Amino acid sequence: MPPADVLIYTRTAGYRHDSIPHGAAALTELAAGLGLTADVTEDPAAFRTDGLAHRAAVVLLSTTGTVLTDEGRTAFEAYLRAGGALLAVHAAANAEPDWPFYGALLGTRFAGHPEIQPGRVLVEAPAHPATAPLPAAWTWTDEWYDFTSDPRSGGVRVLARADESAYRGGTHGADHPLVWSRRIDRGRFLFTALGHAPEAYRDPAFRAHLSGALAWLTGAAPEGEAPAPPPLTG
Numbered sequence: 001m002p003p004a005d006v007l008i009y010t011r012t013a014g015y016r017h018d019s020i021p022h023g024a025a026a027l028t029e030l031a032a033g034l035g036l037t038a039d040v041t042e043d044p045a046a047f048r049t050d051g052l053a054h055r056a057a058v059v060l061l062s063t064t065g066t067v068l069t070d071e072g073r074t075a076f077e078a079y080l081r082a083g084g085a086l087l088a089v090h091a092a093a094n095a096e097p098d099w100p101f102y103g104a105l106l107g108t109r110f111a112g113h114p115e116i117q118p119g120r121v122l123v124e125a126p127a128h129p130a131t132a133p134l135p136a137a138w139t140w141t142d143e144w145y146d147f148t149s150d151p152r153s154g155g156v157r158v159l160a161r162a163d164e165s166a167y168r169g170g171t172h173g174a175d176h177p178l179v180w181s182r183r184i185d186r187g188r189f190l191f192t193a194l195g196h197a198p199e200a201y202r203d204p205a206f207r208a209h210l211s212g213a214l215a216w217l218t219g220a221a222p223e224g225e226a227p228a229p230p231p232l233t234g
Contacts, residue, residue: 005036005056006214007046013065017091019198023061026201030211034220047072052079056218062091062195066098077101083186085217089210090195093145105189107154107180108147114169116143116196121178125159129221130179130190133208137163142200145178145193146171156180159190179209181216188217 008027010020024040031038036056045051047068052058052075060067068076073096080086086105088095093110096102103109121138123131144162150172152158160179164170181190190213200206215221 003051003054004039005054005218006031006038006059007052007055007057008038008040008059008061009042009046009063009067010040010061011042011044011063011067012091013067014094015064015091017062017196019090019196019201020062022198022201023089023195026207027059027061027210027214030207030214033211034215034218036214036218044069044072047076049075049078052076052084055079055084057085057087057214059087059089060092060095061089063095064091065095067095068099073099073101080105080187080189081185085188086190087210087213087217088189088191090143090145090193093147093191093193104154105182105184106191107151107156107182108149111146111148111171113143113145114167116141117167119144119167120163121160121194122163123160125157128159128181129212129216130181130192130209131159131212133212134160134205138205139166140194140206141197142194143196144170144176147177150175151177151180156182156191190217 008024028038118141121140123134123136125131144167158177158180162176162178164176178193
């Protein structure tokens, strides 16, 4: 049997979010809504050249720490550069801390967060499938991730940012990216910092956000009118 269209990877080697099974179930349902099958696994052996070759997308769902082997890293990078797609969700910003390629792909690293609390997401790219379902100013409760640097400087296209005036403890100021995308050679990458709590994956707006992300990554929806930044190379 050929591999499923979407590989949802949930391995953790650090903090493990209680929301992971809820996220995996939601992403499986959302993939089905796009006509795609999905596998959920914590087995690093899934990241082999033959195991990735026919995947429409890979999801790193709140993965933390070192979750890939050296061979898996090599196969995964080759898959992405050759036209694969990656959706990195929430704590995936804290995955593979010693893999330079993944750090360059993210454009930054996780630095910390204040306590979970209500805040506001400001959409920058209303035409992008991942953010088109959201209101321009979206009230949301989450862990409002801070990062070690501004990912814009790493060449990403920011799709949404946090409004630090709407919650306590932000460290970036007026420009606080939360959701961004980029091209890598022939492949696509999208990161969302949202998705801490189990109930997030039952929320219609957040589910639409994830579905739009998958649709863009797999080519089922166009990117929108705004120009994309240059692809990651090297």
